[in-house]
Amino acid sequence: MKNKVIIITGAAMGLGFAAAEELASKGAKLVLVDYNEDALKDALEKLSSNNNGLDAISIKADVSDEEQVKNYVNKTVEKYGRIDGFYNNAGIEGRQAPLTEYDIDIFKKVIDINLMGVYYGMRYVIPVMQKQKYGRIVNVASVGGIRGVLNQTPYVASKHAVSGMTKNAAIEYGKDGILTNAIAPGAILTPMVAEAFKQVNPDDPKAAEAEYAQRNPTRALGDPKDVGKLVSFLISDENGYVNGQTIAIDGGESNLY
């Protein structure tokens, strides 16, 4: 990873931040993108204090806004001249409700961020990678991108779309040295998942968490650090031939019948 230029969206916390820690420890140059400016600032400070000599910048952007996506891509090229890896990770869960009762505005917001945000990112990063004849893209789907998840229709729709767009990017741009894959995390304990357990059991979210963990073949929730390690492989030139895959990282849970 030494000196590779990697953009990470949703970098301020959760899976984005965990990957940033992993990649920073391996010497990558990082462009941290998030719409939460305060959390982004804290994230950059923490990464810099943990990694001597880290070369990183942060850019505030909402990934659902095409102009802001163009801007973070342009600023990266201005600063570093290239983009080796793109961790297209920012996303939200939305609220939980049955399909027929789902709030339409929240539905559209989930699609704007999780689907359009991932699309805009690839739309503007891929031309830069084409010129280099090299690139690695890791999109973030979900187990909800390969299975249904109760009460999360727009999330499931958006994550299936991420998996589909990953296949298309892979077959259209493999010829340019660009490998595009998606990861499909199960329940990994990040702020987003902690919030979901609050919705399942507002009085005792920890009980909801323990109950959920019992369903997993490993009897545990995932650790963001494990996801960071998978991303680090897929986004590096250690990955020479994996292209167009959606790789579950879920303790095996999506195999349960």
Ligand code: NAD
């Ligand atoms: P999180 O809420 O802990 O962190 C998400 C980060 O993305 C935050 O810093 C947030 O500010 C940022 N973000 C959200 N919307 C944004 C936008 N429009 N523009 C810019 N930044 C934005 O969530 P997480 O658990 O780390 O999830 C990261 C990704 O992983 C999401 O796409 C999520 O759907 C996916 N995922 C997570 C899990 C899990 O178990 N944690 C499972 C499956 C998929």
